[in-house]
Amino acid sequence: MPSPLSADRPAARPPGGGPVDALISQTRRLKGEVDAVRRDTPADAGDPRERWRRALYDLAMHQLDDLDEHLAQLRDDPPAAPDAPSEELPAPPAPPRASLLSRVGSAEWDLLTDEVSWSGELYRILGRDPAAPPLTLDELPSLVYDEDRPRLTRMVTGCLVDGRPIDGEFRVRHAADDIRTVHMMGEPVLGADGSTVSMWAVLRDVSELRRCRRTVSETRDSLHRHRHAAARTEHRLAVELQEAVLPAWHGSLRFPQRGPRALDVAAAHLPPSAQASVGGDWYDALELSGDATLLGVGELTGHGVGAASGVAMLLGAVRGMALAGTAPGPLLDCLDRLLDTTAQPALAGAVCLRYRHDTRTAVWARAGHPAPLLYRGDAGRALDGPQGALLGAAPGSAHGHAEETLEVGDLLLLHTDGLVPGHTGSAVVHRLLALAPRFAGGRSAQDCVREVVREFGEGERTEHACVLVARVAS
DSSP: OOOOOSSSSOOOOOOOOOHHHHHHHHHHHHHHHHHHHHHHHHHHTTHHHHHHHHHHHHHHHHHHHHHHHHHHHHHSSSOOOSSOOOOOOOOOOOOOOOSSSSEEEEEEETTTTTTTEEOHHHHHHHHHHHHHHOOOTTGGGBBBOOGHHHHHHHHHHEEEEEOOOOEEEEEEEEEGGOEEEEEEEEEEEEEESSOOEEEEEEEEOOHHHHHHHHHHHHHHHHHHHHHHHHHHHHHHHHHHHHHHHSSOOOOEEESSSSSOOEEEEEEEEOOOOOOOOOEEEEEEEETTTTTTTEEEEEESEEEEEEEEHHHHHHHHHHHHHHHOOOOOHHHHHHHHHHHHHSOOOOOEEEEEEEEEETTTTTEEEESOOOOOEETTTTEEEEEEOOOOOOOOTTTTTTOOEEEEEOOOOEEEEEETSSSSSSOOTTTHHHHHTTTEEEHHOHHHHHHHHHHHHHHTTTTTTOOOOEEEEEEEEO
């Protein structure tokens, strides 16, 4: 059968592909041509030379399959590390480089006449004196490592008794403890009555190939270990940075610490159920001059150290501008311009609220973020106010503000997206407002935060989220 691929023109380079893609294309074309020639080779079981040639074609196909796989790995990232290390034979020392033909030998064992014939190269592969007689199948295991002998015995027995082809490896020891790995392929030759009359085999010295494969495996494993160590280090740094930036609250806080009118404030960070990279969610409460308190929550796109450092930058800017007396709307405008100047583009959502204790009024603004929720008695509602664009999405856009007058006992809830698993938008608001009866009765802010965590933080979660509750205590 002629090859389905023309041998008169070079392999075409894949459009838009790199040099490795071109090599992969050439390898696969060569595999098709070799396979076509192999199929045209007469399958004459009685001709040892034709059997040897056909076995060499099979070996060539095995090599091309390996080359195809290795080039694909070279083009892509290293494959994921296996769950458990595979059992590999000890790596042999590298033998002198030689051509493929110089590393392939053949043999045939005639079971009717007990005649054994070896090619000259097989003597070198097995470390035998060319003047010595070839070994019978019973004597062959004497050259093989003790732990590999059962494998060789199973292969030979399966070929002679069950008529199965031989395809496996074993190790032999040469002089001066030189270890070689030998790959053996063979088939039984059947007589007219269907019984096995002889067995032929092609043996190949694959020591260098196995050494190279072991080197690839070791370097791949080393790369995986390096990546895992780097990921663990990055995660630890991100967690430490997040813990240093977010307020370490344990229980409710009073703002201000002294005075007739105060806010009772508590907050929590809800991590995903499974370990995941640190996210960009944050919350904050800060006592300001002029009998006021800043409340805020938000989230920055990204994960890991980059997100944690971005949160540190944003929180520093928020606190600095709030202490300087910047109102929530202009404060978000400044954050918008700040994100526009960062080296790494990012988007952020946020809501900032400035509460005045003397008038019990809250002035707030948001940027692509859910509005605060107000609970009064056993009912609740979302505050009305301008939406405002995401920070970093439309530099230069203005963020309007709204004002709300509160009463003693009122409760404000600020949260980030992802607080309610599997829900977004109005569905989140509906689920949170349904907690109003649990919040009623003058419970502390910390009690309300516990209710939120109990409802949405104890099941399966895939996202980070923050929640902040402020209750008008007096």
